[in-house]
Amino acid sequence: MNPSIASFLQMLFNGLSLGATLALIAVGLTMVFGVLHVVNFAHGVLFMFGAYTTYFVVEVLEQSYFAALVAATVTVAAISAALAATVFRRFQGLLLEGAIAGILLALLLENLALVWFGASPKNVAGPFTTVVALGGVYLEAQRILIIAIAVVLVTALHLFVTRTRHGRALRATQQDPFAARLQGIAVRRVMIMTFAIGGALAGAAGALVAPQQVLLPSMGQPPLLLAFVIVIVAGMGSVKGSLIVAVAIGLLQSAISTYWVPEAAVWSSFAVALCFLALRPRGVFGNA
Amino acid sequence: MKLRPTRRATIAVAAATTIALGMTGCGEGASSDGAESIKVGLVAALSGPAAAFGGPQNASMAAAVERINASGGVKVDGKTYKFEFKSYDHAYDPTKAVTAANQAITKDGVSFLQVDGGSIVPAVQPVAEKRDVMVMALAGGDQYLGKDHPTTFRLYYDISRSFGASLSYLKSKDAKVQKVLGIFTDDEVGRIIAKQSDGITKSLGATPSSVFISRDATDFAPVLNQVLPKSPDVIQFGGTPPSQYAGIVKTARQLGYKGDFVFPDTVYLPAVVEAAGKEGVEGSVSSPFFGAFTSEEGKYWTDNISKHKGGDPSQGWSALAYDNLFLLKAAIEKAGTLDTKKVSAAMQEVSFDGAVGEVRYGGKDKYGLNQVIEMDFPVAEIQKDGTLKQVTVVPAAEANRW
Helix, strand or coil: CCHHHHHHHHHHHHHHHHHHHHHHHHHHHHHHHHHHCCCCCCHHHHHHHHHHHHHHHHHHCCCCHHHHHHHHHHHHHHHHHHHHHHCHHHHCCCHHHHHHHHHHHHHHHHHHHHHHHCCCCEECCCCCCCEEEECCEEEEHHHHHHHHHHHHHHHHHHHHHHHCHHHHHHHHHHHCHHHHHHCCCCHHHHHHHHHHHHHHHHHHHHHHHHHHCEECCCCCHHHHHHHHHHHHHHCCCCHHHHHHHHHHHHHHHHHHHHHCCCCHHHHHHHHHHHHHHHHCCCCCCCCC | CCCCCCHHHHHHHHHHHHHHHHHHECCCCCCCCCCEEEEEEEEECCCCCCHHHHHHHHHHHHHHHHHHHHCCCEEECCEEEEEEEEEEECCCCHHHHHHHHHHHHHHCCCCEEEEECCCCHHHHHHHHHHCCCEEEEECCCCCCCCCCCCCEEECCCCHHHHHHHHHHHHHHHCCCCCEEEEEEECCHHHHHHHHHHHHHHHHCCCEEEEEEECCCCCCCHHHHHHHHHHCCCEEECCCCCHHHHHHHHHHHHHCCCCCEEEECCCCCHHHHHHHHCHHHHCCCEECCCCCCCCCHHHHHHHHHHHHCCCCCCCCHHHHHHHHHHHHHHHHHHHHCCCCHHHHHHHHCCCEEEECCEEEEEECHHHHCCCCEEECCEEEEEECCCCCEEEEEEECHHHHHHC
């Protein structure tokens, strides 16, 4: 294969897998904002808990990776719901207070993780070690799994939100909590459910990338920052927008690493977010 | 959007401030027993991504303070002083480091401050110099050294020279080793180490190439997909944090890289071995290797370091922080005063038979002052079982010629 075509395809593949991971994190973040109007700075910690749950199930309990993936999704959904019920429900609509509570929680949980898990990085053995080389394009099986599972989860979320009673309740609450309450929707329950869904997606993302990285208590910070970039560019609260922008940011990062210099990948995304904040604060898909 | 400060916001801010302050000053102190004290501080990453560096330093300094105080303290002009030690967390964030240094210097009266991190030291240095506080940097880079900074010392070894020691061993083992890829952090320290390493690589007859990554990067496949097709024989990591190079090693092996790695330290070696597999790191090297210490201080350090919070006998590099306090003690006694400028002048002349061997400050030819710890570079190779074995020692004099 022509080297420049191989390089382009490699860039696409890496960008899609990064975009898939970011989409899972950003969708949860933007859903929580849409329903509760709270910027959840503790969302990155949920991603980290997903990765460490995977480590615990695979390396300590010696169970299969796929069992760990399910366990991470369920466990982090439960943690997120508990945080919603105990902390975040008090800050509905209070941007500043909710953000401070999120920062505090993130600090607290990250340092607890440091005490529990230690500062030394942990490693998770993934289900696949295969790397398929197709004419100069390296396709890691784990990245294919990330893309596939992200597509499945996002499709399932779409069906849930559009085809089920709970999904309609979630959308109604997002549009107008007061009117939703008048219609008999248990808004508090919907809010906790939204946090659980967001946590489940973040936990799944943590489990999916765990075999690709080494695990540290601070590992949730970089993807959280990129998730904020996505939510800003997409428009706060826009799930569809977050999905599209997550893939775009993944491809942007990969393209910059491939065709320019790797060190510019992260800050260029922040530059994009800054431009949007200055010129179009409601984002591409936002209505606010 | 509501941005009015409500009662909840006030309470939340108060709670955040309390927690932040609580997390900043969390030192292990050597309590004073009535004797006058000399306050030494440590500003280091005790939390966050570089926390594995802070804990061992904290323990080593606490162990040195305990040992020095138990053996009679510091004698200055007929008076006996005890060291009093306190540590502060910067979580590898320069802003937090400046806050912590200000607290140490202005509130707690620290006059001798050890600072951890190549990108942290330049942030803290102006604060310290303004108040004549001595800075002892356990960090990479050298932009903070020189005649303009006579009260700053670097007790960490030169990372580019440690790489040179490792590369010279790899070349002696296999003369075909030619292409050396350096992966560095995209900051001033990374750029300096890259420049120095490139020069050393050329002087050893090999061909260097460099790539820079953000300190926030966690996905290394895109960059490795670009550089691995160039078939490097060796990948070295300069001052890249262990948490990142452990991930790079793992991804590089997944992508089929067959060459050796040169590690600048052994902080996360067990995690690196686990990530890449024993066969994945067999033959890779690291320098300086802090193996079993045989000196009197080395044995004491090994036997006692675990008693202190964050202490780990396998983190031999942190014994440099232990030895450095003995150098400071010797310098204060030689100067006969606590004046940091006079102590700094004396620090350039003293030596100590410490845990890692004989240590002293050198580097006058390069920096105009003896400001950089001088030590030999033992090189260790990773064995089949994942352990390190010392294979050669590159003397300091030879390393200084690169």
